[in-house]
Amino acid sequence: MTFNWPITVYYEDTDAGGVVYHSNYLNFFERARTEWLKAIGVSQTKLLADDIAFVVKRAELDFRRAAKFEQDFTVESCISSLKKASLVFQQRLVDELGECYCEASVTVACVSLSKMRPRAIPEFIVQEFESAR
Numbered sequence: 001m002t003f004n005w006p007i008t009v010y011y012e013d014t015d016a017g018g019v020v021y022h023s024n025y026l027n028f029f030e031r032a033r034t035e036w037l038k039a040i041g042v043s044q045t046k047l048l049a050d051d052i053a054f055v056v057k058r059a060e061l062d063f064r065r066a067a068k069f070e071q072d073f074t075v076e077s078c079i080s081s082l083k084k085a086s087l088v089f090q091q092r093l094v095d096e097l098g099e100c101y102c103e104a105s106v107t108v109a110c111v112s113l114s115k116m117r118p119r120a121i122p123e124f125i126v127q128e129f130e131s132a133r
Helices: 024-039 044-049 123-132
Strands: 003-008 052-063 072-082 086-094 100-112
Touching: 003 024, 024 052, 024 072, 024 086, 024 100, 044 052, 072 123
Parallel strands: none
Antiparallel strands: 003 072, 052 100, 072 086, 086 100
16 A cells, blocks of 8 residues: 655755755655554654654665655655564655656664664554555
8 A cells, every 4th residue: 555645845845946955855755654654543742652753764765856846746655564663665756747756765663762772563553554555
């Protein structure tokens, strides 16, 4: 299953030439992952209160085209790997024609926030993501 989230490029996302600044693609992908969690009923505020956090362990991006100010996109996200304490998201920023502007592989680890040590992803989240695969 692919989770889709709409993104509009704002002025603040761009450099002086009106092109999306490279690090902002990470922000777009982060927003989509956060919205996916919300869509399956996961409150990150509650997770944090329970000493659970998700942290990016690794991110690999492939920039394909220059995204520009006022363009509308969709971030397509899917899970390619789901382990006990980590998962790998494959994400793409695409325009309305399906043209890919940036592609990413993002590894996210589940940690105990107070210890900053790996911990198992809560079972209810695993079940939601497995049903989406």
